[in-house]
Amino acid sequence: xxxxxxxxxxxxxxxxxxxxxxxxxxxxxxxxxxxxxxxxxxxxxxxxxxxxxxxxxxxxxxxxxxxxxxxxxxxxxxxxxxxxxxxxxxxxxxxxxxxxxxxxxxxx
Amino acid sequence: xxxxxxxxxxxxxxxxxxxxxxxxxxxxxxxxxxxxxxxxxxxxxxxxxxxxxxxxxxxxxxxxxxxxxxxxxxxxxxxxxxxxxxxxxxxxxxxxxxxxxxxxxxxxxxxxxxxxxxxxxxxxxxxxxxxxxxxxxxxxxxxxxxxxxxxxxxxxxxxxxxxxxxxxxxxxxxxxxxxxxxxxxxxxxxxxxxxxxxxxxxxxxxxxxxxxxxxxxxxxxxxxxxxxxxxxxxxxxxxxxxxxxxxxxxxxxxxxxxxxxxxxxxxxxxxxxxxxxxxxxxxxxxxxxxxxxxxxxxxxxxxxxxxxxxxxxxxxxxxxxxxxxxxxxxxxxxxxxxxxxxxxxxxxxxxxxxxxxxxxxxxxxxxxxxxxxxxxxxxxxxxxxxxxxxxxxxxxxxxxxxxxxxxxxxxxxxxxxxxxxxxxxxxxxxxxxxxxxxxxxxxxxxxxxxxxxxxxxxxxxxxxx
Numbered sequence: 056x057x058x059x060x061x062x063x064x065x066x067x068x069x070x071x072x073x074x075x076x077x078x079x080x081x082x083x084x085x086x087x088x089x090x091x092x093x094x095x096x097x098x099x100x101x102x103x104x105x106x107x108x109x110x111x112x113x114x115x116x117x118x119x120x121x122x123x124x125x126x127x128x129x130x131x132x133x134x135x136x137x138x139x140x141x142x143x144x145x146x147x148x149x150x151x152x153x154x155x156x157x158x159x160x161x162x163x
Numbered sequence: 164x165x166x167x168x169x170x171x172x173x174x175x176x177x178x179x180x181x182x183x184x185x186x187x188x189x190x191x192x193x194x195x196x197x198x199x200x201x202x203x204x205x206x207x208x209x210x211x212x213x214x215x216x217x218x219x220x221x222x223x224x225x226x227x228x229x230x231x232x233x234x235x236x237x238x239x240x241x242x243x244x245x246x247x248x249x250x251x252x253x254x255x256x257x258x259x260x261x262x263x264x265x266x267x268x269x270x271x272x273x274x275x276x277x278x279x280x281x282x283x284x285x286x287x288x289x290x291x292x293x294x295x296x297x298x299x300x301x302x303x304x305x306x307x308x309x310x311x312x313x314x315x316x317x318x319x320x321x322x323x324x325x326x327x328x329x330x331x332x333x334x335x336x337x338x339x340x341x342x343x344x345x346x347x348x349x350x351x352x353x354x355x356x357x358x359x360x361x362x363x364x365x366x367x368x369x370x371x372x373x374x375x376x377x378x379x380x381x382x383x384x385x386x387x388x389x390x391x392x393x394x395x396x397x398x399x400x401x402x403x404x405x406x407x408x409x410x411x412x413x414x415x416x417x418x419x420x421x422x423x424x425x426x427x428x429x430x431x432x433x434x435x436x437x438x439x440x441x442x443x444x445x446x447x448x449x450x451x452x453x454x455x456x457x458x459x460x461x462x463x464x465x466x467x468x469x470x471x472x473x474x475x476x477x478x479x480x481x482x483x484x485x486x487x488x489x490x491x492x493x494x495x496x497x498x499x500x501x502x503x504x505x506x507x508x509x510x511x512x513x514x515x516x517x518x519x520x521x522x523x524x525x526x527x528x529x530x531x532x533x534x535x536x537x538x539x540x541x542x543x544x545x546x547x548x549x550x551x552x553x554x555x556x557x558x559x560x561x562x563x564x565x566x567x568x569x570x571x572x573x574x575x576x577x578x579x580x581x582x583x584x585x586x587x588x589x590x591x592x593x594x595x596x597x598x599x600x601x602x603x604x605x606x607x608x609x610x611x612x613x614x615x616x617x618x619x620x621x622x623x624x625x626x627x628x
Contacts, residue, residue, distance in 0.1 A: 065411065071418045073203050073593040074302050081411050107526045114299065119420040121435055122410035128418040130301040132524075136206020137592035138469060138543050139513060143206045147522050 057162070059096070060153040062087045068148035071128055073135040075114065076145040078102075078152060081124040087162060088123040094161040097125050105151040167354045168193040168387040169347055169364070174371030174380025176200035176225055176242060177217030184372075184383040187398040189232055191385055195350045196233045198225070199343050199369045200257070201244020203463065203593070210248035211314050211465035211591035215256060217247070223260050230264050234272055234334055241325065241336045241346045243369075248463075249340025250315035251280050257337055266618040272335055274613045275328035279320045279339030281462060281599070281607070283310050289599055296459065296598040305597045309466070313594045316464035321426030322361075323604030325349035331610060339608075340463065342426050343369040347386070356388040359452035362430050364393040366423070367412050367447075374412035375402035387444075394444040406437045409445040427458040427604050457600050464595030469511070469543035471587035472554035476561070476576035479535045482568045483575055487516060487536060490575075494561045501556060510544040510553055538576065547586055554584050 059066065065081035080097065082088035091097065103110045108129060115128040133139040142148055170193035173180040177200070205216050215222070233240035246253025254276065265272055287307050289295045295305050303309070310316070317340035326349050328336045338346060347365030352358050364386040367374050372382035375397045383398045395404050413432060414420045423430040431451040440446040478484055491514045498512060517537035520527035540561070542554035562574050601607055614621045 064407075069416050070204055071416055072298070073207065073596060074299050075418060077416065077418060079411075079414050081407070081414070083407060105528070107528055112301075115419045117419055117421060119410075119414065121437055122414060122420065123407060124411055124414055124420065126414055126417075126420050130299060132301075134207075134302075134593050134596075135203070136208060138471070138511060138541075138590050140206075141515065141522055141524050144204050148526075150523075151526075151528065 056156045057159040058153065059155040059157070062091065062162070066149050066152050068145055070135055070145040074131050075128050076131055076148050077126060077128040078149060079124060079126055080152060081122065083123070085123060090161045091157070092118055092125070094157060096155065096157045097127070101155065102127050102129070105155060166387050166389050167351055167356055168385055169350055169368060170196045170383065170385055171347070171368040171371055172196065172198055172225065172229055172383045174199065174369065174373055175202065175217065177221035178371075178381045179221065179225060180371070180381055180383050181399060182228060184398040185228060188383050188385050189236070193238060193385065194354065195239045195241060196229055197241045197243070197347050197350065197368070198229065199243045199346065201247050201249050201340060201343070205247075207465035207591040207593045210250060210317070210463060211467060212589065213250065213252040213315070215247045215253065219256075219260060222257065223263065226260060227264055230261065230335060231268050231270065234270055239329060239334060239336060239350070241338070241349070243338050243341035243343065243346035245337050245339060248317065249279055249338070250317050251278055251339070252315070254278055254337060254339050261335060261337060262620070265615045269618040270615065271617065272615045273333050274615065275331060275333035275336045276611050276613070277320065277324045277328065277336070277338045277608055279318050279341065279608055281316050281318050283316065286310050286316060286462070286599065294600040296600070298461070298596050298598060302596055305595060309594050313464040313466040316462055316595050318599065318608075319426060319461040319463070320608050321345045321428075321460070321604045322349035322352055324608040324610060326353045327605055328610045329353045331612060333610075333612065342461070345426065351388045356390070357452070358428070359430060359450040360388055360393045360447070362425065362452060363413075363432060363435070363447060363450035364388060364395070367395055367409060370412065370415065372397055372399070372402055373415070374409050375404050376408045377402060378408065392446050392448045394440050394446045396444040403443070404445045406439060406445055409447065410437045426460045427455055429453045429455060458603055459598045460601055460604075462595050462597050462599050463593065465591045466594040467589045468592045469545065469590045470547040470550045471541050471543050471590045472547070472550040473539060473541040473585050473587055474554060474558050474578070474583050475537065475539050475580070476578050476583065477535060477537045478575065479577060480571045480575070481534070483566065483571065484536055486566055487519070487538070490564055490566050493566070494557060494564050497560050497564070498553065498556050502553060505549070510542060510549065512553065512557055513541050513543070515539040543590060547588065551584065551586055558583060
């Protein structure tokens with residue numbers, strides 16, 4: 056098994072406005088990007104599971120071929136910087152993506 | 164060939180940039196120097212409290228380089244989202260700094276100012292007439308009550324008022340809250356270039372050299388518009404732009420990489436192409452600007468919700484760690500009982516267990532592994548005094564709370580500091596983050612001018628000077 060960490064060049068999270076967090080998975084290798092895209096590893100369901108959120112809270116999931124990137128945006132439970140928020144910039148919410156696993160045969 | 168170059172010194176006014184990069188940019192004869200000063204990233208406190216995210220010293224340092232060079236070359240200097248949050252108080256703070264620099268260098272300048280605060284009566288009228296729209300299912304509907312309890316409300320303006328200021332012959336343009344790419348797009352659109360390309364280039368330039376490798380907001384980049392495309396290049400030999408670094412930047416901080424909703428338009432990037440130009444520049448084509456049927460603008464407002472006092476402590480006792488959440492519940496219950504004369508809705512007590520799930524809260528699925536945990540707890544209340552009192556009670560209760568299997572009967576927490584309790588001050592929330600339909604992009608945001616001769620203000624005129 057391989058992890059997303061092994062193939063992605065950038066895995067990051069950030070606020071997209073104060074009420075959303077957006078996750079970016081960027082690749083540097085066209086083949087690996089296409090393989091991950093084709094294998095359907097990143098779906099609304101797999102993200103909801105990894106983040107312990109409802110599918111309905113995911114507002115965007117887009118493959119942007121030009122940049123070899125996948126973008127997922129979801130609703131914050133608490134808006135940025137108010138009482139109860141744990142990550143004002145939303146910059147450390149990417150970690151669950153790192154360990155998403157897939158069978159390495161998809162890369163062949 | 165007809166072209167228009169824009170120098171972006173850095174991704175945030177006051178972040179600083181290498182002077183040599185900036186000078187390399189000037190050597191390429193830019194048509195404008197444009198810098199973004201704002202963000203909502205740091206939370207609602209800046210807008211609510213009327214303070215800046217960067218220091219006066221830092222903004223002064225950056226502008227002391229930018230303003231004299233812009234004036235010397237007769238190219239406009241444009242500052243967007245002045246002071247961080249872009250409300251009147253933030254704009255005026257920036258103007259003080261600009262004025263200081265003009266005085267110090269005895270400079271001649273025509274200064275344009277665009278305030279973007281929106282009067283509350285306009286917003287209430289829009290609520291009554293269904294001209295306020297939601298930004299998302301997790302954002303409460305806007306009510307009159309929310310508008311009343313919110314401080315300054317600003318609109319993210321588009322390029323139109325900035326173009327008015329350029330038409331007015333402004334040398335320096337200080338804008339309130341602005342859609343980040345609009346200050347850049349205004350230059351291109353004013354000079355007759357395609358608005359889609361102008362906006363897409365602005366979206367990339369507004370973060371400085373973050374679109375390069377290695378990326379940073381603290382360095383300069385240059386964007387150049389052509390008839391059918393634009394190019395981006397770095398100005399520091401240690402950084403390079405490539406197709407993925409520039410294309411990937413299109414991703415940054417946006418919900419969707421293909422479709423951006425800006426003031427009065429949609430930017431469609433689904434057909435965009437990115438190519439390497441000459442080994443140093445990336446060329447972008449195919450960005451499309453689609454005017455919206457209605458002119459929709461984004462509003463931002465922040466209100467005070469509580470005062471906070473907090474404590475950072477740590478736990479090393481393994482039995483305590485294994486029962487930490489249970490103990491915290493017990494502490495909260497005990498405090499609630501003790502302060503039963505205070506209505507429950509007037510305060511809140513929160514625990515953050517760093518080492519267990521401090522960053523992700525109930526979204527954390529990883530099992531705990533470790534031998535110590537940092538515990539941050541806070542009391543939020545209607546006054547600072549009340550928050551202090553409640554937090555002190557949480558701290559003493561936590562410190563001495565009994566639990567099953569307890570052997571550490573002298574105290575449950577290791578405090579790194581004395582005093583342990585930190586009064587934080589007011590806590591804010593984004594109470595307004597909604598869309599407002601307005602007649603057009605410029606009539607609500609007039610431009611005012613001030614003229615300086617040898618650093619002295621000579622006259623202040625209205626919008627139709």
